[in-house]
Amino acid sequence: MTSAALRSRAWKLLELVTTPLLPSDYLDLVSPLRAGADLRGRIEAVHRETDDAATIVIRPGKGWRGHVAGQYIRIGIDVDGVRLWRAYSVTSPTSRADGRITITVKAIPDGKVSNHLVRKAKPGTVIQLDQATGEFVLPAAKPAKVLYLTAGSGITPVMGMLRDTKFADVVMVHSAPRKEDVIFRNDLHDLVADKALTLVELHTDTDGMLDIAELEKLVPDWAERETWACGPTGLLDAAEEHWAKHGVAERLHMERFRPTVVVAGEGGEVTFGKTGKTVEADGATPLLNIGEEAGVLMPSGCRMGICFGCVTPLKSGAVRDLRTGEITEASDSPTAHVLVQTCVSAAAGPCELER
Amino acid sequence: MTAIDPTAHLTDEQIEELGRELDAIRDEVIASRGEKDAAYIRKVISVQRKLELTSRGILLFSLFPPAWIIGTAGLSVAKIMDNMEIGHNILHGQWDWMRDPKIHSTTWEWDHVSPADQWKHSHNELHHTYTNVIGKDNDLGYGIMRVDEDQKWHPMYLAQPLWNFINACFFEYGIAAYDLELGKNLHKRRRKNPEFVARAKAVGRKIRKQVLKDYVIHPLLSGPSFLTTLAATFTANLIRNLWSHSVIMCGHFPEGVQTFERRSIRGETRGQWYLRQMMGSANISGSKAMHFMTGNLSHQIEHHLFPDLPSNRYAEVAVKVRALFEKYELDYVTGPLPKQVFSAWHKVFRLSLPNKKPKVKTPDRDKELVAA
Numbered sequence A: 001m002t003s004a005a006l007r008s009r010a011w012k013l014l015e016l017v018t019t020p021l022l023p024s025d026y027l028d029l030v031s032p033l034r035a036g037a038d039l040r041g042r043i044e045a046v047h048r049e050t051d052d053a054a055t056i057v058i059r060p061g062k063g064w065r066g067h068v069a070g071q072y073i074r075i076g077i078d079v080d081g082v083r084l085w086r087a088y089s090v091t092s093p094t095s096r097a098d099g100r101i102t103i104t105v106k107a108i109p110d111g112k113v114s115n116h117l118v119r120k121a122k123p124g125t126v127i128q129l130d131q132a133t134g135e136f137v138l139p140a141a142k143p144a145k146v147l148y149l150t151a152g153s154g155i156t157p158v159m160g161m162l163r164d165t166k167f168a169d170v171v172m173v174h175s176a177p178r179k180e181d182v183i184f185r186n187d188l189h190d191l192v193a194d195k196a197l198t199l200v201e202l203h204t205d206t207d208g209m210l211d212i213a214e215l216e217k218l219v220p221d222w223a224e225r226e227t228w229a230c231g232p233t234g235l236l237d238a239a240e241e242h243w244a245k246h247g248v249a250e251r252l253h254m255e256r257f258r259p260t261v262v263v264a265g266e267g268g269e270v271t272f273g274k275t276g277k278t279v280e281a282d283g284a285t286p287l288l289n290i291g292e293e294a295g296v297l298m299p300s301g302c303r304m305g306i307c308f309g310c311v312t313p314l315k316s317g318a319v320r321d322l323r324t325g326e327i328t329e330a331s332d333s334p335t336a337h338v339l340v341q342t343c344v345s346a347a348a349g350p351c352e353l354e355r
Numbered sequence B: 001m002t003a004i005d006p007t008a009h010l011t012d013e014q015i016e017e018l019g020r021e022l023d024a025i026r027d028e029v030i031a032s033r034g035e036k037d038a039a040y041i042r043k044v045i046s047v048q049r050k051l052e053l054t055s056r057g058i059l060l061f062s063l064f065p066p067a068w069i070i071g072t073a074g075l076s077v078a079k080i081m082d083n084m085e086i087g088h089n090i091l092h093g094q095w096d097w098m099r100d101p102k103i104h105s106t107t108w109e110w111d112h113v114s115p116a117d118q119w120k121h122s123h124n125e126l127h128h129t130y131t132n133v134i135g136k137d138n139d140l141g142y143g144i145m146r147v148d149e150d151q152k153w154h155p156m157y158l159a160q161p162l163w164n165f166i167n168a169c170f171f172e173y174g175i176a177a178y179d180l181e182l183g184k185n186l187h188k189r190r191r192k193n194p195e196f197v198a199r200a201k202a203v204g205r206k207i208r209k210q211v212l213k214d215y216v217i218h219p220l221l222s223g224p225s226f227l228t229t230l231a232a233t234f235t236a237n238l239i240r241n242l243w244s245h246s247v248i249m250c251g252h253f254p255e256g257v258q259t260f261e262r263r264s265i266r267g268e269t270r271g272q273w274y275l276r277q278m279m280g281s282a283n284i285s286g287s288k289a290m291h292f293m294t295g296n297l298s299h300q301i302e303h304h305l306f307p308d309l310p311s312n313r314y315a316e317v318a319v320k321v322r323a324l325f326e327k328y329e330l331d332y333v334t335g336p337l338p339k340q341v342f343s344a345w346h347k348v349f350r351l352s353l354p355n356k357k358p359k360v361k362t363p364d365r366d367k368e369l370v371a372a
């Protein structure tokens, strides 16, 4: 017998010993980061970056498979006893010697997880992790000229790239309200001093918002540059239009932190079949949030409609896609249920989800 | 159904007001649920697992009498914790708000022969909805006993103290049978019902795993202590069964607890539902340790009012609930464990004999409602 087969035999036997629990239920008590466990991480340090941003140093469990610069991870952290999942870009380089990863979080007003991470998270806390994912990455073949267009906390995935890969010609246009709000300001200026980066730093409180039409003045050859952009919806929408208008849309790579929600309508009563809960939902709140509030175990991912980590069978009724307004109705077949993305769908009348 | 309705002095308006006051108590707990509560249940789970592991470890040497005694005691406590404070309460969804998939009513499985999902159906959906409604709530007498003066007597009931004792010793099997509604489903016509067959198979699988673990694997691991470990796990299961049976009997059987007629719950309002839970349950008084070992089912009244509030909060809720009983001049049935156990058994013995039909009729809320 191979050693893998032997091990799986032994594991089966152990399961007979621990039933109805699993051997891992006991192992988790002593070694939550071990190989073979659900992926978790331990917060090792929290470094303040600005008044409302901090970098969290995480030691990932043995199962961590590494990331590509620009990708994000999902973390599940208990805030006031409730497990909440959010996505954060990895800001550490892939080559970090101690195997730790960092994320950098900006606290947003009333934000549950971001405020917890920036102001309350303590070293030693064990958090849940997912493997890194995301398409916002550098290509294998190095482009000759690069532009990074960022604003606010949108600098995070780009910082991961800057720390990871050197290019001959890199320009960065970064906006933040004031000088002291610029996350990683020291690191950026160190790179400038090393001649590894050309930086255009805009302070919107004094300089005003970046008008995308003015980009040409700041970076005359912008259209020739392979561009990675990340920031608030307004900036990204403007960039998307601008690049398309100049026929260079294929050079623009974007990362959004939130979905662009356009519509809302009538809500309805939502039933979660498996958990046996029924709650009233308005037509603007994603079903993901509705379920979570009711204590239902809802799978989730990016929470903005790109990863499909949240798809759930719709057993009856109708839901509305908050990005497009499109209505999806449950199918008549009792077995082949339509799958809906709960993070960007709201109730459109009474409906039932299989959770 | 007692001869005199102890809630007769309340007007419909008062009953609804009582309901609102109870809702407020519930909302307060929900608003303040948080990190401390989460830490509590995680701690309990962690202690239980360590206790079970240690006890089973000690039992590997159960040939040595002190090891047998310590191991058996530890395993009994671990099994009681698993079923009561942990399993029962998690399966009620008391900890679902934490959204931890490892501590959730839809994923939890317990050290019990009845699979969690079947127990949830018969317990949460039937017993908690139809609390003490004769003919609807099978927890009342488990379908094998006469528990109310109004129930027709049959010579079979003469032996009900014996049925009750046997049920206590093998309580987990009694519950599995009862969750399967064996009495009803073993009828010729129903026996082949595919849904019943599937459920019966699930119970069979669960029993097989439980028996294999307790009576084969662990004794085998004990080598020369095979027989003594077998005796130890049997004893631990027996102690757990007797204990949980006693606690549960105290919840609804003691004298002073009301039962209800099927038609009295038709068109029940929220206030009336609360009132039925208040009158249909009884508490056990005692130390913190006692409350813990009953899985806080010693706060049965509070548990029945708010089945999905975290169990560690029932003690503080009880103070407020008791004040409401006083305000509305209702009888809060409670007493120390021995007294309540005696009272429940006394009823089992008393009703094993025929009695005269009570003469005075219960004032019927249903009729009042129609008249109003």
Ligand SMILES: Cc1cc2nc3c(=O)[nH]c(=O)nc-3n(C[C@H](O)[C@H](O)[C@H](O)COP(=O)(O)OP(=O)(O)OC[C@H]3O[C@@H](n4cnc5c(N)ncnc54)[C@H](O)[C@@H]3O)c2cc1C
Pocket: A072, A086, A087, A088, A089, A090, A103, A104, A105, A106, A107, A108, A109, A110, A111, A112, A113, A114, A115, A153, A156, A157, A255, A256, A257, A258, A302, A303, A304
């Ligand atoms: C792929 C991806 C990568 C991300 N990377 C990072 C990162 O590196 N650093 C970082 O700080 N954040 C990042 N985010 C955003 C992050 O996941 C959370 O959305 C953010 O931290 C807010 O969560 P919260 O729990 O604090 O707010 P919530 O409690 O969920 O929301 C509070 C309020 O703020 C609004 N809101 C939600 N998200 C945002 C937002 N991004 N900006 C403004 N308002 C918002 C909500 O509509 C709500 O009204 C990323 C998101 C995605 C999808």
Ligand code: FES
Pocket: A300, A301, A302, A303, A304, A305, A306, A307, A308, A309, A310, A311, A341, A342, A343, A344
């Ligand atoms: S969570 Fe990613 S698509 Fe819904």
